[in-house]
Amino acid sequence: MKKILTVVLFAGGLLLMNHQLEAQMKIGFVNTEELFSVLLEAKKADSLLQQYQEVLRKTGEDYQQELEEKAKQFNQDSSSMTTLQKETTRKKLQDLYSRVVNYNQEAQQQLQAKQQDLIAPLQKSISELVNAVAKENGYTHVFSRDALLVVPEKDNLLPLIKKKLNLK
Numbered sequence: 001m002k003k004i005l006t007v008v009l010f011a012g013g014l015l016l017m018n019h020q021l022e023a024q025m026k027i028g029f030v031n032t033e034e035l036f037s038v039l040l041e042a043k044k045a046d047s048l049l050q051q052y053q054e055v056l057r058k059t060g061e062d063y064q065q066e067l068e069e070k071a072k073q074f075n076q077d078s079s080s081m082t083t084l085q086k087e088t089t090r091k092k093l094q095d096l097y098s099r100v101v102n103y104n105q106e107a108q109q110q111l112q113a114k115q116q117d118l119i120a121p122l123q124k125s126i127s128e129l130v131n132a133v134a135k136e137n138g139y140t141h142v143f144s145r146d147a148l149l150v151v152p153e154k155d156n157l158l159p160l161i162k163k164k165l166n167l168k
Contacts, residue, residue, distance in 0.1 A: 024139050030157040031145035036122065038167055045118040052114050055073055056107040065102045070096060133160050 038040050041118065051158065074089050134142045137160055145151070 010022045025140050027143070028134060028137075028139040028155040028157045029143045029145045029148055029151050030161065031158060033146075035130075035158055035161060036164065039122065039126070039165075040126070042122055043124060049111075049115055049118055053111055056111060060100070060103055060107055062098075063103055067096050067100050079131055080092060085137070127165070130157065130162055133157055136164075137159075 071093055074093060078086055078089075130142055134140075134157065137157070137158065139155075142157060145156075
């Protein structure tokens with residue numbers, strides 16, 4: 001009888017302890033891409049990035065057009081040039097071609113750097129915002145939505161974040 005009572009009390013203690021652990025741990029998730037898309041700062045950053053990309057693209061097109069015009073001019077004038085003039089002009093065209101190719105690579109790197117400069121502060125503010133909302137609502141763990149396959153919608157922090165930001 002004592003053994004049965006001990007087992008029942010032990011099992012009851014385990015159930016009580018499990019219930020307390022569940023009460024202490026609250027897990028939520030947030031779709032960071034969707035959160036990013038609703039932030040006004042993200043829209044501004046995206047607009048600035050597109051403007052920057054357009055400037056880089058236009059500069060690259062100008063380089064390309066200059067190269068094409070000089071190559072066309074060389075083809076037209078080459079019959080009247082001396083061998084030395086042809087070699088000098090070819091060298092200039094090769095240098096210009098290298099500048100065009102290098103510019104395209106540099107422009108891609110500049111665009112990525114600009115994107116990082118614009119997005120890094122937003123990522124930090126998103127992280128701080130998620131932490132604040134999680135703390136206010138008693139969440140102990142918050143995961144990114146894309147890391148989870150099945151989640152209950154009631155644990156989605158995005159509506160709480162939108163409410164905090166006064167967004168619909």
